[in-house]
Amino acid sequence: MGKVEKARVVRIHEHGGPERMRLEEIEVPPPAPNEVRIRQKAVGLNFIDIYCRTGLYAHPLPHGLGFEASGVVEAAGAEVRHVRAGDRVAYGQSPIGAYADLRNVPADRVVRIPDGVGFDQAAALMLKGLTVQYLFRQTYRLQGNETILFHAAAGGVGLIACQWARSLGVRLIGTASTPEKAALARRHGAWEVIDSSREDIVARVKELTGGRKVPVVYDGVGKSTWEISLDCLQPRGLMVSFGNASGPVEGVNLGILAAKGSLFVTRPTLATHVATAQAMQAAADELFDLVAAGKLNIVIGQRFSLADAAQAHEALNARGTTGATILTLD
Incomplete structure (x- = not known):
């Protein structure tokens, strides 16, 4: 059956500035049949996280923040076949709440990280890289x-x-x-x-x-x-x-x-373009192939701890960043 675990998460209880972000401890239940529990190693930050914090993109409060991260599968639900405990994985289009050191994620949003791609790279790569994939290869297919x-x-x-x-x-x-x-x-x-x-x-x-x-x-x-x-x-x-x-x-x-x-x-939105597990995997495969071929180098300009997520938002909002920004969880 699995057991309930404790997780550190960043959540907001009302919309507003970075000062609304709180580091809290919550309980994470065993994964549902179609979920995986991931011990997260790195979390990617994106402008959409700011839109969610301010309420431009509204979600029922209180809620976490973030949509992409990487880590190791701790447990997989009974219906999950494509990943298992111990696998290195990443996701870029999860339900909101990636700012956490442990969480359950729908398995169809999760892809394996191939050898040669690190946790930091994967967390910085998924949402941003999948965005470029759908822009360049699906929305207007560049030849x-x-x-x-x-x-x-x-x-x-x-x-x-x-x-x-x-x-x-x-x-x-x-x-x-x-x-x-x-x-x-x-x-x-x-x-x-x-x-x-x-x-x-x-x-x-x-x-x-x-x-x-x-x-x-x-x-x-x-x-x-x-x-x-x-x-x-x-x-x-x-x-x-x-x-x-x-x-x-x-x-x-x-x-x-x-x-x-x-x-x-x-x-367009990314969600529409990776709506199925097959579409997600195909887009991720194209992305990782470019990394493996040395044609795509993920530049991580800034790293923050989970406790300093508000500072990360301030830097992102002030255009004080270059490349990707991540939260590290080691």
């Missing part, structure tokens, strides 16, 4: 030789996107908010990077493409780059709005899409 625009190219998702684009033979034009971040994105495979603090993004995109602009823009910034992104698109181009780092895009007038060239817009 190679395209020129694209990707905002926030020095962030955790952005640095993976830079490397993945290079491996596909795609010219990625990135944006970054400082010269240092621009240089980081270039080192990771961006073809060109526009410093948004001192350059006109639309003018530079036109210059870099000989006036043709780009067939697709990947925009995780949101409100502050919405119009800019539309102005960088070719007629009948696709605007992929996949995040809200500067706030949500609201009050959209669809007539703008007509005026700017019969543009397409999509607001």
Whole structure:
């Protein structure tokens, strides 16, 4: 039957700033038939965690935070076949509550970590890497030789996107908010990077493409780059709005899409693209294959303890981070 275990978790009881986050001890029951219990080694942080903390993405309170982590399976439910106790595993699309040292997770969200990929890498890789997988391979399937625009190219998702684009033979034009971040994105495979603090993004995109602009823009910034992104698109181009780092895009007038060239817009989510265990495994396999081939290096810019999760949120929200940020649990 298994037994109830104690876990340290970070939870919020009301929405607000990082000060609302509390480190608490809770009981974790034995895993259900379709769950696995994971002793976690590292937890990945993402902007969506901030949206959940502030209430932009609301969940019933109180609740934990976080959607991705890595660790070792301690116990598997009776119906679980693809992983077992002792396996090194990771997940990137779990129910909310990954900021914990022990938890139960639906087994269909969990994939094995192959040899050669560490716990820190896996925790930093899953949600961000799966995001790039669905953006580049499912939402707008890049074939190679395209020129694209990707905002926030020095962030955790952005640095993976830079490397993945290079491996596909795609010219990625990135944006970054400082010269240092621009240089980081270039080192990771961006073809060109526009410093948004001192350059006109639309003018530079036109210059870099000989006036043709780009067939697709990947925009995780949101409100502050919405119009800019539309102005960088070719007629009948696709605007992929996949995040809200500067706030949500609201009050959209669809007539703008007509005026700017019969543009397409999509607001995709990872959950839709890895809705089944098979889709999750296929996406993860493509991701891990790139790591194994040396084409994808996961940059972990910051590490915090579970007790310092609020400080991690402050750094993430202040744009004071580069690459991925993780909580370590050893």
